[in-house]
Amino acid sequence: MVSADTARTVVGIIGNIISFFLFISPAPTFVGIWKKGSVEQYSPAPYLATLANCMVWTLFGLPMVHPDSILVSTINGTGTAIEFAYITLFFIHSDKKNRLKVIAVVTLELIFFALLTLLVLTLAHTYSTRSMVVGMVCILFNVMMYASPLTVMKMVITTKSVEYMPFFLSFASFANAVTWTTFALIRFDPFIAAPNGFGALLGLAQLILYATYYKSTKQQIEARKAKEIDFPEVIVAANQPPNKTATAATENGGAYENHET
Template sequence: MVTAEAARNVVGIIGNVISFFLFASPCPTFYRIIKNKSVEEFQVYPYLFTVLNCIFWIIYGLPFVHPDSLLVVTINGVGLVMELIYLCIFFTYAPNKGRKKVVYWLCGEVVFIAVVSLVVLLVFHDHNRRILAFGIICDVFNIIMYGSPLIIMKKVITTKSVEYMPFYLSLANFLNGCVWTAYALIKLDIFILISNGLGALAATAQLILYGCYFRSTPRDEKVVDAKAPQIQLAVSDGPGRV
């Protein structure tokens, strides 16, 4: 008979795999940046934000905050490394203004994370309160990241076209949200449950919208919108999403 802990580990591993592919989804964009030796119109904010999100989830999953959350730490650790690689590439090909932006934001994030972590760890000495504090912080960031694709939904409705709503990314977000929701339900983790449950609902709305406007999308359009990949990046960088 399969125990709840074994089932949770299996689901968590599946969630790690899906989250990894979400983290890897910006690779074509960075290949383009390297090839063109320019960041063009791409924005660095999604990656900076995801770094912050990953670090807080790593702290959340550490034994002195939330025991038995190794799979949360592993995927966000991998995600953090990947996001830092993206930032290094961006830094390499960005103009001076863009480079300064990366440095200033990263320094600010380090200070913010250090201050918040020290305050929580020094003020709260038991697991329950630490889980509550870091869980709320992680949920806020996760919900914002899961909700970022909703920005493009207005454009889809207005143009009656899903040209700039990537189906597979929406599907991956849906699967990611569902898997981590199941993970949270097997051994109740309210904070993983809340953000990923809402994420699954947001992705469901995107898929429904895609189905509604897929037929009305012009097939002969060859419009290149530099902002479209930015929207995708804001969505795809999220999986520190557990």
């Protein structure tokens, strides 16, 4: 029979793999941003929230804070590096107003993380105290990360379009939350179970929205492409000189019709 610790380790490794795919799932979005040279209507909120979340969970999983949770630190340390890369790309291709917002939020997050690390490691002298303090902060930031797409979900409902809510990000978020909830329940850890349970429900809600508005999104995109194709033709037609046959017909009281295409 497989022991609880072995099962927890296996689920933790699976969680690392799924979390990695969660972190890289926005890559196609950022490739598109890089090619277009613009962030368009994409929001930096999910990536800023994920950065803060990864940093505090990296601290939480360290042996001197929460023993036997190194798998939490490994994946969140990786996630921190990936989110920094995304935010850098977002910063480069944003306008001045968005750049100021991004740099202000990142600066605040770094200051907060540095202060939290310093205070916990110097003032909290037991594992339980360190786990409690950092764990409560982790719950807060993890809920913020999972709740960050709420603004995008509101836009989806308003516009009936999921164009700016990437499917793979929503799916990976759901799978990630379910896996880490399972990890926390094998050997009950409320600090991991609570926010990830919430994240699983929110991820499911995003997938339901995606299924609901997928068809209407395709219709909107096709209609927009049709307009983009028709618009240049209208301009060309407007700039063409009058057809000679049509002019002659007009001059002769409309006796002839222009049948050229």
